[in-house]
Amino acid sequence: MNISDLGWNDFFRQNFEAFESDDMIPARVCREYKNIYHVVSEAGELTAEVSGRFRHEALSRADFPAVGDWVAITPRSGETRATIHKRLPRQSGFSRKAVLSGGNPDSGGKTDEQVLAANVDTVFLVSGLDGNYNIRRIERYLTVAWDSGAAPVVVLNKADICPDIEAVVDEIDKIAIGVPVLAVSAARDEGMDKIAEHIPAGKTAAFLGSSGVGKSTIINRLLGEERLKTSEVRADDQRGRHTTTHRELLLLPSGGIVIDTPGLREIQLWDDEAGLSRTFADIEELAERCRFRDCRHENEPGCAVREALENGSLDQSRFQNYLKMQKEFKHLKIRKDVKTQRETYRAFDKRIRRVLKEKNELKKKGLL
Numbered sequence: 001m002n003i004s005d006l007g008w009n010d011f012f013r014q015n016f017e018a019f020e021s022d023d024m025i026p027a028r029v030c031r032e033y034k035n036i037y038h039v040v041s042e043a044g045e046l047t048a049e050v051s052g053r054f055r056h057e058a059l060s061r062a063d064f065p066a067v068g069d070w071v072a073i074t075p076r077s078g079e080t081r082a083t084i085h086k087r088l089p090r091q092s093g094f095s096r097k098a099v100l101s102g103g104n105p106d107s108g109g110k111t112d113e114q115v116l117a118a119n120v121d122t123v124f125l126v127s128g129l130d131g132n133y134n135i136r137r138i139e140r141y142l143t144v145a146w147d148s149g150a151a152p153v154v155v156l157n158k159a160d161i162c163p164d165i166e167a168v169v170d171e172i173d174k175i176a177i178g179v180p181v182l183a184v185s186a187a188r189d190e191g192m193d194k195i196a197e198h199i200p201a202g203k204t205a206a207f208l209g210s211s212g213v214g215k216s217t218i219i220n221r222l223l224g225e226e227r228l229k230t231s232e233v234r235a236d237d238q239r240g241r242h243t244t245t246h247r248e249l250l251l252l253p254s255g256g257i258v259i260d261t262p263g264l265r266e267i268q269l270w271d272d273e274a275g276l277s278r279t280f281a282d283i284e285e286l287a288e289r290c291r292f293r294d295c296r297h298e299n300e301p302g303c304a305v306r307e308a309l310e311n312g313s314l315d316q317s318r319f320q321n322y323l324k325m326q327k328e329f330k331h332l333k334i335r336k337d338v339k340t341q342r343e344t345y346r347a348f349d350k351r352i353r354r355v356l357k358e359k360n361e362l363k364k365k366g367l368l
């Protein structure tokens, strides 16, 4: 196994330099289950756990390794097990908000960030050209993609059962400026090469999209074998049955890498507002032309947004989607701030305790 086949690059190499001594080797996380990690390295596939020190130093759940992360490990000699000492910085990552015990986020429950996949280069936003297609959902996925740091590609699957693909592609082109839009049919094995072009050797891709849009079928096509279980679409609502797959990092025969984790499949929003601004750049541009800096686009005079809505150059439902997402972000941000404060305090507390302990030890030895 050569690690460049697993996506190793200069960025990770530079970040690993500090650990090169100490018998540590780099490995990539390909699965995680209840704090047990499966990692792949030049020493093969190993089962690993984080070291006590790693656990001690981690401040939040997001600090722990996720599928796709590169970690510094020491294999235990003669065993197929290893210890994870460090997680290398991420080039990109998909997170979701998770509500911690204590329950309802709306009544002050805690939130934490859970990283679903790390170091993804290309993210395919998959929709089905059957009843599943929804431009507003694609907008939401685009926001998630921009926030992650991965480059988005819109995939419209099931082209075989859509009478007017061109109209749909046109509509998406308008909201996803500069983003490739691919109409394909996994069932007919059409357009899979167009998808593969976006996963060159050594690069990592992930597939986002609701259940039943054909993600497993596409990945199986790329793998050249029926590795993932696909589901039959129920006639009533065109959604697939829930299929179970475990977290995995898959190597394609072409040299590309695919991360397929169940959490990614129905991702929720977490990150900051940068992605939102980028997805709705047209609305933000309009807003800049409003007479008042703090215009709420309700009934203020000289509102460029209202004007665009009235003359039809801005779509009403697009604007509603924008408002809805803005609200969601604001809500999350408040909770995140509280959490950051708590974490800073905890880190400080840990340090103080450590210093006191050292001081006590010195005292005991009569050195202080």
Ligand code: GDP
Residues within 6 Å of the ligand: 157, 158, 159, 160, 161, 184, 185, 186, 187, 188, 209, 210, 211, 212, 213, 214, 215, 216, 217, 218, 229, 230, 231, 232, 233, 240, 243
């Ligand atoms: P996933 O939940 O996104 O992984 O979706 P699956 O890959 O399990 O596919 C759901 C259903 O859609 C299955 O019955 C597939 O056979 C079907 N399907 C996948 N691709 C296509 C396609 O290109 N055209 C049509 N008509 N059906 C497809």
Ligand code: ZN
Residues within 6 Å of the ligand: 287, 290, 291, 295, 296, 297, 298, 300, 302, 303, 304, 305, 306
């Ligand atoms: Zn306005």
